[in-house]
Amino acid sequence: MLLIDCPYCGPRPEIEFRYGGEAHLARPADPSALTDEEWATYLYRRSNPKGRFAERWRHVHGCGQFFNAVRDTVSDKFACTYKTGESPPESAAAKNAKPENTEP
Numbered sequence: 001m002l003l004i005d006c007p008y009c010g011p012r013p014e015i016e017f018r019y020g021g022e023a024h025l026a027r028p029a030d031p032s033a034l035t036d037e038e039w040a041t042y043l044y045r046r047s048n049p050k051g052r053f054a055e056r057w058r059h060v061h062g063c064g065q066f067f068n069a070v071r072d073t074v075s076d077k078f079a080c081t082y083k084t085g086e087s088p089p090e091s092a093a094a095k096n097a098k099p100e101n102t103e104p
């Protein structure tokens with residue numbers, strides 16, 4: 001069984017978690033200023049890299065908190081987990097991870 005390290009609770013079985021999509025997506029400050037194409041891109045277009053990828057997860061059957069994780073999409077191994085609003089450690093660089101805090 002795969003264990004996921006919740007940054008709030010510690011390691012727990014994967015069945016306690018839900019995938020929440022790509023991490024570090026910032027909502028546009030003024031959506032009404034965007035074109036329909038730009039808005040559709042923000043809403044629907046996501047990265048799908050082969051390798052390390054920063055993702056949002058939620059510990060739904062535990063603390064209920066959202067957090068981020070860097071996971072290798074090939075091996076399914078988690079490089080690290082970190083709280084929402086934090087940056088991932090440099091040692092766990094992901095293709096879509098941003099060094100600055102871009103989440104609300």
Ligand SMILES: [Zn+2]
Pocket residue numbers: 006007008009010059062063064065
């Ligand atoms: Zn938790």
